[in-house]
Amino acid sequence: MSEYEDVCALVPTRNEAATIADVVDGLYDVGIGHVLVVDGNSRDDTPQIAEAHGAEVVQQTGDGKGQAVRQGVERIDESYILLLDGDGTNPPEQAPRLLGPLVGGDAEHVVGDRTADMQPGAMSGLNQFGNRLINRAFRRIHGEDYGDILSGYRAFTAESFDRMFLSAEGFGIETEMAVECARHEIPVEVVPTTYRPRPEGSETNLHPISDGARIIVTLYSLAKTSNPLFYFGSIGAGFGAVGTALAVWIGYEWFGRGISHEALTVVAGVVLLLGVQLLIFGVLSDLVVTLHREQTRRIERLNEED
Structure with a gap:
């Protein structure tokens, strides 16, 4: 054998x-x-x-x-x-x-x-x-x-x-x-x-x-199912960085050169808002995943006791 x-x-x-x-x-x-x-x-x-x-x-x-x-x-x-x-x-x-x-x-x-x-x-x-x-x-x-x-x-x-x-x-x-x-x-x-x-x-x-x-x-x-905070947070941070950079440039153009960019201002606001929403979604998703893992552990312990 x-x-x-x-x-x-x-x-x-x-x-x-x-x-x-x-x-x-x-x-x-x-x-x-x-x-x-x-x-x-x-x-x-x-x-x-x-x-x-x-x-x-x-x-x-x-x-x-x-x-x-x-x-x-x-x-x-x-x-x-x-x-x-x-x-x-x-x-x-x-x-x-x-x-x-x-x-x-x-x-x-x-x-x-x-x-x-x-x-x-x-x-x-x-x-x-x-x-x-x-x-x-x-x-x-x-x-x-x-x-x-x-x-x-x-x-x-x-x-x-x-x-x-x-x-x-x-x-x-x-x-x-x-x-x-x-x-x-x-x-x-x-x-x-x-x-x-x-x-x-x-x-x-x-x-x-x-x-x-x-x-x-x-x-x-x-990562979106095992660490959603990282997954959605990193994407949100990317959008946030783009929106912030765009907003800084718009501010410089307005205060420094007197040039307004109304359309780009709207775009910067939307991009920043999207970044914040993705970050919030990541936090909520991470909470759901954590609760799911806790519930799974409890079920496994009950099955072991039976």
Whole structure:
């Protein structure tokens, strides 16, 4: 019997023929009971190699990593899920680090922090800068520190995944999972992991600029349900700043040069009023979200008592 008989390793892949065999073998070597590979229409022999090494292989029905993760989880019957990339950057021998807190009942979601041991050449300088920027933004917006929210090496309970609302198709899936953990107050633990460079012959599916922009947009847009005060307040502050700047310029024109701008005065007033209204709306929305969380906690406590 495998040591982690109630664990399924979920490996989304696309053109990972150079690495998938080592990943699957490494997972079985540490005692994972079931390896599921969701292949995103690879142009190489990735699915055949994975199947030859004992993995269950299914063809992805859609596009993007996010869709592959959701499709894979729907097929999994085990209680614990280990998610990792098939490109060899996430060492499968470190899987017990992530599974330990789950099996021990200390957490429902575990994030592997790649920054703890990032090997030379594993991530470009641009990607490292973007990673730091996004993690800082997440801490500021959602008030939680999950170390490395963009990490694709993580483990979670099937029950906690069912509580998440996930819609991202591509690499934004990790960001959505982090936001949902914060929003639903899912117990999260961060463990250090190694991040290795991709071997020669293995090409990345990540596009730093376009995917990074999508992740930032996803992170910001999700703030309207988890931190509405920040979301609406920041938009309101933007309108307020524009309205104030316009009003200052109108005042200078009037008092300094004797030139009146009646139409622009109306515009400045409307923009300022809109900024104030958005700020008030953010405060009220934050109050509703806070009350909802309190009510949810009370219901959960009552269910536990029953």
